[in-house]
Amino acid sequence: MIYETSSPDETIAAAEKLAELLRPGDTVLYTGEMGAGKTHFTKGIAKHFGYTEPVTSPTFAIVNEYDCDPPVFHFDLFRIADFDELYATGFFDYLDRGGIICVEWSENIPGLADELESVWTVDIQKTGENGRKIIINN
Numbered sequence: 001m002i003y004e005t006s007s008p009d010e011t012i013a014a015a016e017k018l019a020e021l022l023r024p025g026d027t028v029l030y031t032g033e034m035g036a037g038k039t040h041f042t043k044g045i046a047k048h049f050g051y052t053e054p055v056t057s058p059t060f061a062i063v064n065e066y067d068c069d070p071p072v073f074h075f076d077l078f079r080i081a082d083f084d085e086l087y088a089t090g091f092f093d094y095l096d097r098g099g100i101i102c103v104e105w106s107e108n109i110p111g112l113a114d115e116l117e118s119v120w121t122v123d124i125q126k127t128g129e130n131g132r133k134i135i136i137n138n
């Protein structure tokens with residue numbers, strides 16, 4: 001699936017479309033530079049499941065939990081350097097909690113997708129100041 005968006009709201013809308021396909025236990029692994037729109041995309045996923053509070057990158061907290069149905073667990077691995085550090089965050093305990101797991105900066109952990117059951121990859125590329133190309137695979 002490929003979406004071309006030209007505003008943050010369009011990226012949120014694209015994420016809402018993907019969210020229709022997501023099931024509890026699915027993991028969404030983002031790649032894309034700073035400011036690509038990973039957090040906005042996560043906001044759209046959480047919105048689809050009824051979460052309307054602010055959504056921000058959990059860069060320091062590592063994980064934000066959004067209390068919707070199913071819950072959305074929003075990770076940011078910007079400060080995580082390897083598998084050992086990822087284990088220490090409790091990441092793998094979240095896999096059995098029946099939520100949707102969204103992971104910013106998944107490129108920091110090469111091979112992460114191979115450790116997971118049901119993975120969607122979402123690569124967001126800047127095509128202009130407000131242009132984004134969003135490439136989704138599963």
Ligand SMILES: Nc1ncnc2c1ncn2[C@@H]1O[C@H](COP(=O)(O)OP(=O)(O)OP(=O)(O)O)[C@@H](O)[C@H]1O
Binds near residue numbers: 009035036039057132
């Ligand atoms: N089409 C678009 N889709 C999403 N965001 C856009 C778009 N056009 C412009 N923007 C802007 O790009 C920025 C995206 O920010 P966002 O926090 O979602 O990125 P991010 O990939 O999570 O960055 P970080 O790696 O720093 O967490 C916002 O400032 C937003 O207003």
Ligand SMILES: [Mg+2]
Binds near residue numbers: 038039056057104
């Ligand atoms: Mg972010």
